[in-house]
Structures are given as C-alpha cells and as structure tokens.
Amino acid sequence: MELLVTYDVSTETREGRRRLRRVAQVCEGYGQRVQQSVFECNVDGVHREQLVHRLLGEVDQGEDSLRIYRLLEPRAEFTRSYGIQPGYDLHDPLIL
Amino acid sequence: MELLVTYDVSTETREGRRRLRRVAQVCEGYGQRVQQSVFECNVDGVHREQLVHRLLGEVDQGEDSLRIYRLLEPRAEFTRSYGIQPGYDLHDPLIL
Numbered sequence: 001m002e003l004l005v006t007y008d009v010s011t012e013t014r015e016g017r018r019r020l021r022r023v024a025q026v027c028e029g030y031g032q033r034v035q036q037s038v039f040e041c042n043v044d045g046v047h048r049e050q051l052v053h054r055l056l057g058e059v060d061q062g063e064d065s066l067r068i069y070r071l072l073e074p075r076a077e078f079t080r081s082y083g084i085q086p087g088y089d090l091h092d093p094l095i096l
Numbered sequence: 097m098e099l100l101v102t103y104d105v106s107t108e109t110r111e112g113r114r115r116l117r118r119v120a121q122v123c124e125g126y127g128q129r130v131q132q133s134v135f136e137c138n139v140d141g142v143h144r145e146q147l148v149h150r151l152l153g154e155v156d157q158g159e160d161s162l163r164i165y166r167l168l169e170p171r172a173e174f175t176r177s178y179g180i181q182p183g184y185d186l187h188d189p190l191i192l
Contacts (some may be wrong), residue, residue, distance in 0.1 A: 004102075004165055006134045008131045008132050008180070016158070019189060032157050035133070038134075038163070044145070052176065056178060059178065061178055062180075063180070064179045065131050065177075065179045065181070066177070066178040067175065068176040069165070069168075069175050070164055070167070070174035071168065072166040072167065075165075079165050080168035081161075081163045081164075082152060082161070082162040082163075083157040083158070084158075084159070085161070
C-alpha cells in the first residue's frame with residue numbers, strides 16, 4: 001500500500017532536534033523523502049505496522065505530531081507535484 | 097474529493113517568508129491545517145483546480161516544493177494520527 005508519512009517535531013530543545021533526526025532516519029528505511037517532513041512509503045501491512053511502531057518509539061506525543069495517510073493508487077496518477085523535486089539534498093533533517 | 101496539500105517553502109529570504117504566509121493563507125480557505133505545512137482539504141473538482149491555480153500563483157517553483165495527494169476515502173478510516181492534534185495554534189505559519 002502507498003502511505004504518506006508527515007510529521008511536525010518540536011525542535012526547540014536539543015532533545016527535539018534529536019527526535020527529528022531519528023524520525024527522519026526511521027522513515028528513510030521505508031520510503032522516499034519528498035519534502036523536509038514528508039515521506040512516501042510503499043509497504044505491506046507488516047512493514048506498515050513496523051514503521052508505525054518504530055515512529056511511535058521516537059516521537060514525543062505531547063510535543064510532536066505524526067500523521068500517516070493511505071494514498072489512492074497508483075500514486076503517480078493521484079499526485080500532483082510542483083517545484084523542487086525529490087532528489088535535491090534532503091538528507092539532513094531540517095533543524096530550526 | 098479528499099486532498100492533502102503539503103509544501104516546503106524556502107524561508108531564507110523575506111520574500112520566501114512572505115510566500116510561506118501566503119501559501120498557508122490560500123490553503124486555509126480550502127481546508128484544515130493539520131501540521132505546519134500540511135492541510136487536509138475536501139473539495140470538488142472545480143475548487144481543486146482553483147486551489148492549485150492559486151497556490152501556483154504564490155510558490156516559487158525554483159525554490160519551493162508543493163505536492164497535492166488524493167487520499168483514500170473515507171479519510172478518517174485511512175488516516176492514523178498521533179501526538180498533537182489540529183486545533184492547537186497553527187494560525188501563524190512557521191518561520192524558520
């Protein structure tokens with residue numbers, strides 16, 4: 001299934017910045033970064049649960065927001081993309 | 097249809113920060129902000145085209161990224177949300 005993972009991680013503290021890096025690292029193992037805090041992931045049900053489990057191990061639910069959407073498929077048909085495309089250097093997570 | 101609008105707007109310049117504010121303002125007219133740069137919008141085809149047109153009038157496609165996804169419906173059934181929920185103060189756009 002096609003998932004979109006989006007997150008806001010509070011980066012006011014060093015701990016928050018660490019969480020932001022770790023959330024991005026988890027997502028990188030499951031899909032393609034397309035924006036600073038947005039990943040497209042094509043996973044089966046098992047990997048979806050694993051992904052959710054790992055993300056919930058990183059975020060602070062009192063400080064951060066994590067949302068996971070199922071996308072209509074095929075994704076390419078139901079996605080419109082404008083401007084800068086993935087592939088530019090998004091390796092480093094955005095630090096505010 | 098249910099759309100998810102996500103964007104990265106470069107805020108290194110005053111002009112970029114202005115774009116970020118204006119992109120958020122456009123989105124606010126069509127849906128619910130759920131994260132700093134993520135909006136859920138329930139629109140018909142006409143309003144989708146209007147939304148896209150207005151957003152493309154604000155972003156700088158050489159600097160920014162705008163992505164619009166069709167979501168599986170009903171959205172509530174295909175969305176998982178953790179942590180801070182919409183309704184906290186997201187009125188002010190995030191300025192880096």
